[in-house]
Amino acid sequence: MSCKSHADLPSLLPRLVAFARTIIGDADSARDLVQAAAARALAARQVPDAPRAYRAWVFKIVRNAAFDELRARAQRRQQPPAPAVDLWRYDDAYIAKITVEQGLAAIAPAHREIIALIDIGGFSYAETADMIGVPIGTIMSRIARARAALLQAIEESSVRPLKSSHGH
Amino acid sequence: MATDRASQDELLLNALVDGELSPRERAAAASRLASDREFARAYAVLMRLKASVVEGAEEAGTVAVRLPRQRDRRIAVAAGVAAVLVALIAGGAMDWLVEREAPQAEIATQTVKLVSFTQPAVLPDLVPAGLKLTATATQRGTNGEVLIATYLGPRGCRLELRVQRAEGAVVTADGTDRRNWQVGDLVYQLVAYGMPAERFIAVAEAAERATRAGGSPVAPGRRLREARISAPPCLA
Numbered sequence: 001m002s003c004k005s006h007a008d009l010p011s012l013l014p015r016l017v018a019f020a021r022t023i024i025g026d027a028d029s030a031r032d033l034v035q036a037a038a039a040r041a042l043a044a045r046q047v048p049d050a051p052r053a054y055r056a057w058v059f060k061i062v063r064n065a066a067f068d069e070l071r072a073r074a075q076r077r078q079q080p081p082a083p084a085v086d087l088w089r090y091d092d093a094y095i096a097k098i099t100v101e102q103g104l105a106a107i108a109p110a111h112r113e114i115i116a117l118i119d120i121g122g123f124s125y126a127e128t129a130d131m132i133g134v135p136i137g138t139i140m141s142r143i144a145r146a147r148a149a150l151l152q153a154i155e156e157s158s159v160r161p162l163k164s165s166h167g168h
Numbered sequence: 169m170a171t172d173r174a175s176q177d178e179l180l181l182n183a184l185v186d187g188e189l190s191p192r193e194r195a196a197a198a199s200r201l202a203s204d205r206e207f208a209r210a211y212a213v214l215m216r217l218k219a220s221v222v223e224g225a226e227e228a229g230t231v232a233v234r235l236p237r238q239r240d241r242r243i244a245v246a247a248g249v250a251a252v253l254v255a256l257i258a259g260g261a262m263d264w265l266v267e268r269e270a271p272q273a274e275i276a277t278q279t280v281k282l283v284s285f286t287q288p289a290v291l292p293d294l295v296p297a298g299l300k301l302t303a304t305a306t307q308r309g310t311n312g313e314v315l316i317a318t319y320l321g322p323r324g325c326r327l328e329l330r331v332q333r334a335e336g337a338v339v340t341a342d343g344t345d346r347r348n349w350q351v352g353d354l355v356y357q358l359v360a361y362g363m364p365a366e367r368f369i370a371v372a373e374a375a376e377r378a379t380r381a382g383g384s385p386v387a388p389g390r391r392l393r394e395a396r397i398s399a400p401p402c403l404a
Binding site: 015018019022099100101104115116118119120124125140141143144147148150151 | 186
């Protein structure tokens with residue numbers, strides 16, 4: 001291990017915390033989790049050299065830790081059936097940071113994970129598929145389902161998005 | 169209502185907002201965005217959703233992570249560097265530079281350069297005196313940033329090495345003992361919390377020598393090694 005291998009770690013930490021927070025739901029636990037994950041990364045004997053591989057490797061450590069945390073809390077829920085694909089009836093006017101945060105807290109961990117990996121982690125579908133161990137096509141459908149679930153959760157929150165006049 | 173077409177469009181739109189389409193697919197999608205109002209509106213919804221997720225993440229990302237305890241000295245050095253950088257990130261300073269060197273030296277050191285420092289600060293490894301670097305942080309002082317390195321010993325000993333620019337008033341920390349010295353444009357202040365005076369003098373001398381050496385390896389010296397084993401436990 002060399003210090004150079006971990007040169008990207010500091011710049012990744014904010015995203016890692018945001019990623020962990022999205023999955024496990026609270027900021028304090030996310031910070032603790034990332035701290036522990038960073039220690040694990042720094043202690044690892046085999047560290048990827050390429051920046052993108054290193055990034056994926058660190059996110060994977062945090063991802064595993066986040067799901068361990070969820071299991072430890074015994075709060076893991078069964079993934080709910082995918083909501084009806086009805087993207088067309090939503091309006092973007094009421095999608096805001098606060099409603100999205102509420103929505104993320106309400107959807108299943110698996111949905112949060114895929115959104116966090118792609119939107120917060122900035123991973124491509126191929127990288128995400130590799131990280132989770134599923135085909136790219138599965139990632140495509142999962143992210144679509146996850147966003148549909150998030151939109152539905154936003155709609156069901158106290159701040160309701162406007163229905164579109166073009167709804168089907 | 170979800171139809172097969174709608175489902176395919178959903179996948180297409182999600183791939184579009186995620187930048188996953190080929191140039192040809194993108195061109196076809198762009199053409200449809202221009203002609204299909206519903207398609208364009210759904211695209212706007214997804215774009216807004218993605219932007220809001222990213223925006224929330226960026227706000228949540230400011231964080232200071234405590235330095236974990238490490239068994240391995242090299243890991244501790246690396247982790248120390250990381251903790252400093254995290255502190256910098258938390259303070260909004262992204263322009264940083266860190267160098268680490270001489271892991272094999274008897275007193276290994278790491279040099280850390282904060283953006284507000286004109287020269288690197290030297291953080292000596294005080295393991296020969298039984299003190300491990302366990303945390304680094306930055307604090308906003310009246311004279312700019314103060315770099316604070318915390319060393320802990322096994323018997324309740326705690327030292328802080330505070331580094332700040334020499335210009336203006338030096339922020340002085342409390343503690344049971346204190347030693348100041350200046351190297352170039354930086355003032356170093358080693359602060360003890362409950363450490364017996366004789367031991368503190370030996371440690372402070374070693375720390376000062378290491379910082380004056382500018383990160384070059386220095387021998388720990390007999391007094392420092394003796395300080396590890398002969399001194400009574402710290403009081404604080």
